[in-house]
Amino acid sequence: MSAPAASAAPAFFAGEFSHSLDDKNRLAVPAGWRGAEGTEFFVVPAPNQHECLQTFPPAEFRAVSERVTANAALSPQARKGFLRQFNSKARLLTTDKQGRLLLPAEMLAHAGIEGSVVLVGNDRRFEIWSPARWAQKTAEEAAAYQHVAEAMGL
Amino acid sequence: MSAPAASAAPAFFAGEFSHSLDDKNRLAVPAGWRGAEGTEFFVVPAPNQHECLQTFPPAEFRAVSERVTANAALSPQARKGFLRQFNSKARLLTTDKQGRLLLPAEMLAHAGIEGSVVLVGNDRRFEIWSPARWAQKTAEEAAAYQHVAEAMGL
């Protein structure tokens, strides 16, 4: 592709990629997911129990904060508390020149990842799953998927 | 040659084409279906059982997501689950300079495709079928087709 230069298009992450973690805990970001928003990503352990790692391009990470700040339906305390926790749990990771992220050990532990992972595109962010947990999550969501698909005429 | 180079209308896919898959799993998109919305397509295995592969131009793919997001009749969990599965099962495929898509092996397996396919235009998307399954589906829908046609005075 031509040099993405600044920002480029609003990256849209789709698809599912099975990659491996080498013994240095490096994870190759799919090539198609790199240039779009740059080489930096915010990684946050999923808030809901022990699931996955959510990964945001910087612009989208900021957008989440702003969306919370602007949400009048939430109490000021809730917003303040969320933002502090959200920011504290996040890590800004930079890819090396081969497009790989070095994932902190605590994050891998949180997501139950060991050796290999599944990268799952999800709109403006993507998620990093342990293969086993992703399989389970897919099974859990299969019914909803089927149901909504039919309702939407797919 | 697509005379109206400018983006064209919201692509409307019609017709039925029998094409073959070469030994590299490349599928030629009908020439008339290329320029309309670009050279990139989102391909998703059909949610309902094992049927076909549904193919969307990027704009239409996004439109589906937005339609689900905006559908207040669905529960938040259902929407969230659907979107994650929908995005994950999708693959963004780009045609080569000859207008062919390289179809992933898992998708071919899902659709029971081997060697040759039928491309079926369907409104703002088109579908990729195994010839056998398409014949069966056509037979299944023959009665409904006849009935509705008569009801509509065709």
Added chain:
DNA sequence: GGAGTTGTGGGGAATGGTGGGTAAAACTGT
């Protein structure tokens, strides 16, 4: 009939994921 388009096929170059070796940087304790 001839010219251009379209579907099909295959060879060779380039890209992407993976692995490891080595140098620079950060943290540690004395």
Added chain:
DNA sequence: ACAGTTTTACCCACCATTCCCCACAACTCC
């Protein structure tokens, strides 16, 4: 402040897959 240890990042290399290019046959439209 210094040396030793650990951590992080850059470099090169390998192999499979993918993409580009060229070529050919069938068909359509002048």
